[in-house]
Amino acid sequence: MYFRDKITLKEVMLLRSKDVLQLLRVTRQTLSKYVRDGKIHVRKLPNGHYDYDSDDVYAIFNKNVERKTCLYARVSTAKQKPDLENQIS
Numbered sequence: 001m002y003f004r005d006k007i008t009l010k011e012v013m014l015l016r017s018k019d020v021l022q023l024l025r026v027t028r029q030t031l032s033k034y035v036r037d038g039k040i041h042v043r044k045l046p047n048g049h050y051d052y053d054s055d056d057v058y059a060i061f062n063k064n065v066e067r068k069t070c071l072y073a074r075v076s077t078a079k080q081k082p083d084l085e086n087q088i089s
Contacts, residue, residue: 014052040057
């Protein structure tokens with residue numbers, strides 16, 4: 001097994017294209033468009049592959065996530081049921 005002596009934080013923050021495609025659930029063409037539009041910054045490797053900036057990827061990912069808000073409220077007895085409105089407002 002081979003371990004590098006030093007690894008920079010920026011290198012840890014880079015993602016491979018297959019990981020980005022799975023995370024964003026987009027096609028390779030859409031990923032290329034994001035790069036062309038400057039939405040995701042890349043680093044080209046000597047072998048021709050790209051590493052994608054994770055900050056940019058997660059910024060797009062968070063915009064695509066549908067968010068839901070859940071609320072939990074309870075009272076001890078049926079007599080207190082009208083108090084639920086006060087708890088949730």
